[in-house]
Amino acid sequence: MSASPLLSAEVRHTCCNICSSHCGLDAYVERGKVVRVEAARPPFGSGSLCPKGYANRGYVYRDDRIKTPLRRTGKRGEGLFEPISWEEAYGEIAERLGAAKRAFGPDSVAFYTGYSKWYRPYLHRFAHAFGTLNYGTESSSCFQSNFMANEVNAGVMTRPDLARSELFIAWGSNPFHSGNYGGQNFDALKERGLKILLIDPRVTPFSSYADLQLRIKPGTDGALALYFAKRLIEEGRADLGFIERHVHGFPEFAAYAAGFGKDRASRITGLSPAELEQAEALLLKAERFCMAAGGCGNIHHINGFQSLRAILSLSALTGNFDREGGNIPLCHIDEERNKPNVPFDEFIDEKRPRGTKPKIGSERFPLWSDLVDEYQAMDLSRQILEGTPYRIEAVFALGMNVRMFPGNARLFEALEKVPFYADVDLFMTDSARYADIVLPACSSFEREELVEGPQGVRLIRPVIEPLGEARSDAVILCDLAEKLELDDPVMRGGYRKCVKHLIRTIGVTYEDLCSSAQIFRIPGREPYLPGSVLSAGFGTSTGKYELYSERIRAYPPSYAYEPLPVYTEPLETVDDPEKLPLTLVAGGRLPFAFHSRFHRVKWARELRRDAAADINPQDAKALGIGQGDAVVLESAHASIRLRANLTHMAPPGAVFLFQGYSEADVNSIVGIDHLDPYSGFPGFRSVRCAVRRCGS
Numbered sequence: 001m002s003a004s005p006l007l008s009a010e011v012r013h014t015c016c017n018i019c020s021s022h023c024g025l026d027a028y029v030e031r032g033k034v035v036r037v038e039a040a041r042p043p044f045g046s047g048s049l050c051p052k053g054y055a056n057r058g059y060v061y062r063d064d065r066i067k068t069p070l071r072r073t074g075k076r077g078e079g080l081f082e083p084i085s086w087e088e089a090y091g092e093i094a095e096r097l098g099a100a101k102r103a104f105g106p107d108s109v110a111f112y113t114g115y116s117k118w119y120r121p122y123l124h125r126f127a128h129a130f131g132t133l134n135y136g137t138e139s140s141s142c143f144q145s146n147f148m149a150n151e152v153n154a155g156v157m158t159r160p161d162l163a164r165s166e167l168f169i170a171w172g173s174n175p176f177h178s179g180n181y182g183g184q185n186f187d188a189l190k191e192r193g194l195k196i197l198l199i200d201p202r203v204t205p206f207s208s209y210a211d212l213q214l215r216i217k218p219g220t221d222g223a224l225a226l227y228f229a230k231r232l233i234e235e236g237r238a239d240l241g242f243i244e245r246h247v248h249g250f251p252e253f254a255a256y257a258a259g260f261g262k263d264r265a266s267r268i269t270g271l272s273p274a275e276l277e278q279a280e281a282l283l284l285k286a287e288r289f290c291m292a293a294g295g296c297g298n299i300h301h302i303n304g305f306q307s308l309r310a311i312l313s314l315s316a317l318t319g320n321f322d323r324e325g326g327n328i329p330l331c332h333i334d335e336e337r338n339k340p341n342v343p344f345d346e347f348i349d350e351k352r353p354r355g356t357k358p359k360i361g362s363e364r365f366p367l368w369s370d371l372v373d374e375y376q377a378m379d380l381s382r383q384i385l386e387g388t389p390y391r392i393e394a395v396f397a398l399g400m401n402v403r404m405f406p407g408n409a410r411l412f413e414a415l416e417k418v419p420f421y422a423d424v425d426l427f428m429t430d431s432a433r434y435a436d437i438v439l440p441a442c443s444s445f446e447r448e449e450l451v452e453g454p455q456g457v458r459l460i461r462p463v464i465e466p467l468g469e470a471r472s473d474a475v476i477l478c479d480l481a482e483k484l485e486l487d488d489p490v491m492r493g494g495y496r497k498c499v500k501h502l503i504r505t506i507g508v509t510y511e512d513l514c515s516s517a518q519i520f521r522i523p524g525r526e527p528y529l530p531g532s533v534l535s536a537g538f539g540t541s542t543g544k545y546e547l548y549s550e551r552i553r554a555y556p557p558s559y560a561y562e563p564l565p566v567y568t569e570p571l572e573t574v575d576d577p578e579k580l581p582l583t584l585v586a587g588g589r590l591p592f593a594f595h596s597r598f599h600r601v602k603w604a605r606e607l608r609r610d611a612a613a614d615i616n617p618q619d620a621k622a623l624g625i626g627q628g629d630a631v632v633l634e635s636a637h638a639s640i641r642l643r644a645n646l647t648h649m650a651p652p653g654a655v656f657l658f659q660g661y662s663e664a665d666v667n668s669i670v671g672i673d674h675l676d677p678y679s680g681f682p683g684f685r686s687v688r689c690a691v692r693r694c695g696s
């Protein structure tokens with residue numbers, strides 16, 4: 001019998017970096033290879049990982065890892081490349097970006113990054129030092145609309161104070177699939193007496209915790225929130241003292257909400273009057289309630305920004321804002337008030353350029369542009385192809401993934417036509433295939449990373465050598481800053497100099513951080529005190545919570561922006577809606593998939609072999625579709641072929657499909673202009689569609 005290979009493996013502490021939760025992970029390393037991963041126990045981690053965390057090994061060793069810098073030799077998209085040296089690659093990128101800047105100005109280069117967050121401050125500073133505000137990210141369809149709604153209403157983000165609440169209203173929330181469910185404590189909270197009202201069209205693991213679930217028609221949450229508002233006001237549950245002191249626009253809001261009676265709410269949301277009454281009973285009984293809202297289920301709709309504003313209003317209406325058991329300012333999990341202290345914002349601001357052209361998308365999405373320090377990437381393909389209001393000559397991207405954009409044939413076309421495009425990725429993706437130069441990035445196991453979390457800071461050291469010639473993104477950016485001779489001695493001084501610059505004021509040295517894989521607490525934070533926002537005043541123009549937004553009122557009438565959180569239809573207008581009778585919800589999370597990243601990891605893929613559309617058995621029966629049948633999924637714009645998965649998790653009338661599959665790309669059938677006019681966010685979760693059986 002041979003000895004277990006793990007006996008000789010060394011355990012090295014690191015983090016999972018698939019999502020931003022940074023769960024502590026132990027890598028078992030043998031002869032330079034990670035042979036196993038486990039959840040790290042305290043103090044290095046919480047003792048749990050999600051399925052994606054456990055799939056890290058398959059991810060890092062995916063067979064399409066890029067090992068050297070590459071220069072394109074075939075046509076864009078064809079996938080033909082030749083290996084080149086780092087020096088050649090840097091030289092060519094610097095020459096092309098430099099030439100675009102000289103001929104057309106720095107704004108002619110669009111910088112972009114996909115989901116990965118850790119290197120963002122370096123890329124953002126790099127864009128600034130280059131001379132442009134044209135820094136864009138995947139957050140053009142993730143989270144920022146949530147931030148915008150909170151900012152417009154209150155000037156501050158909040159979170160539910162679950163521990164001290166009577167009722168938790170979870171609007172489109174399934175922490176069991178989108179996060180690390182090992183970290184949830186809902187069992188204990190329920191035992192303590194917390195009631196849960198879940199609002200989600202889909203049955204999920206969280207459904208079993210709900211005292212009541214409303215399987216609402218996708219994209220109609222705004223109407224439900226306005227109905228709740230009307231009922232709270234009618235039943236004398238509006239906190240008039242709080243409103244008098246802290247709220248702006250209550251009379252206008254109340255008058256608008258009064259239009260959302262039971263019949264209308266029922267018709268819009270698809271919920272029966274009896275369901276609405278049950279929900280109301282829970283709501284009216286709870287003196288203190290808190291809410292989670294603003295996940296993709298709420299903001300991936302063309303009415304998402306305003307719907308979320310309507311939802312958030314409920315806490316201000318009842319005084320459940322900045323008080324125990326309500327929604328309290330987003331701050332550290334360990335109840336500390338100040339923001340994390342690594343001054344990443346200052347790092348980015350130090351090099352902010354002046355006198356630049358308006359960011360990409362500013363004309364179409366001015367509210368986004370004014371509130372978010374990024375361009376709205378949903379307008380990138382249009383600007384490249386139309387050249388207005390100015391030309392884009394080059395795209396420099398880290399982790400560009402065209403598959404994640406709606407109507408993405410246009411972005412592929414734009415990347416085919418843009419004069420220069422470079423991409424940095426771990427893998428040869430469908431998007432990297434279009435690049436002139438592709439650079440190989442390290443995985444989190446192969447690089448050093450300064451991780452800032454709720455409890456403090458931590459320096460994650462590499463646990464294995466880089467695969468092939470892969471390099472860390474931050475190192476690549478510093479190298480390029482040097483090649484381009486940017487006016488930035490810190491970045492030109494290299495990655496380590498940046499880290500030392502970043503931590504210089506927080507009372508921890510680089511050497512301290514190197515000495516241990518543990519988290520270093522940052523001294524001097526104060527505990528959160530309820531009422532702290534109320535006493536300081538809201539960060540809005542009136543200094544109050546704005547149910548009627550003065551900020552929004554200031555935009556020219558041509559934008560038709562409404563200061564009240566009005567409800568509008570989530571579905572697009574089409575000639576013959578009866579031909580597209582179902583609603584496609586493109587993107588409910590699967591526990592073993594992370595956007596496109598795990599579709600090529602064998603272990604994860606075996607849990608769902610084919611791209612499959614979740615369809616309710618009742619709809620499937622009416623359509624003559626059986627489990628596993630090949631089907632065509634069609635929208636007003638295009639169609640894809642894939643398999644049917646019959647499941648009661650999907651409600652009748654809706655079809656759920658995960659994103660990122662090359663062979664069945666759901667975003668290729670979403671309309672490119674199916675966008676929220678305020679945030680620019682795509683209406684991924686309310687797309688008119690039809691499904692029919694096809695051959696094999």
Ligand SMILES: Nc1nc2c(c(=O)[nH]1)N[C@H]1C(S)=C(S)[C@@H](COP(=O)(O)OP(=O)(O)OC[C@H]3O[C@@H](n4cnc5c(=O)[nH]c(N)nc54)[C@H](O)[C@@H]3O)O[C@H]1N2
Nearest residue numbers: 114115138142398399401404424425441586587595596659
């Ligand atoms: N239909 C539909 N579309 C959606 C969504 C949806 O729910 N439905 N969700 C939207 C949301 S919320 C999001 S966040 C986006 C996600 O969109 P993306 O961020 O574009 O998605 P990923 O598949 O994670 O792709 C990121 C790319 O970065 C690469 N990458 C990973 N790590 C690194 C790294 O360290 N360095 C570099 N250089 N590259 C790296 C990956 O290999 C991949 O190619 O998708 C959006 N699109």
Ligand SMILES: Nc1nc2c(c(=O)[nH]1)N[C@H]1C(S)=C(S)[C@@H](COP(=O)(O)OP(=O)(O)OC[C@H]3O[C@@H](n4cnc5c(=O)[nH]c(N)nc54)[C@H](O)[C@@H]3O)O[C@H]1N2
Nearest residue numbers: 172174178199202218219295296297588589590593594595
């Ligand atoms: N496994 C996995 N986890 C992930 C990711 C991943 O790709 N895979 N991506 C990460 C990223 S980038 C993000 S942004 C987060 C997103 O995290 P979440 O927003 O939590 O993700 P979802 O599961 O897509 O949506 C939450 C719930 O909203 C419901 N929902 C859909 N439409 C509606 C609607 O119109 N109204 C209501 N009330 N509910 C609706 C869905 O059925 C789902 O159960 O997840 C992160 N975690």
Ligand code: SF4
Nearest residue numbers: 016019023050053180
């Ligand atoms: S929640 Fe899962 S994917 Fe995210 S960091 Fe933790 S283990 Fe990794």
Ligand SMILES: [Mo]
Nearest residue numbers: 115141142143
């Ligand atoms: Mo996201």
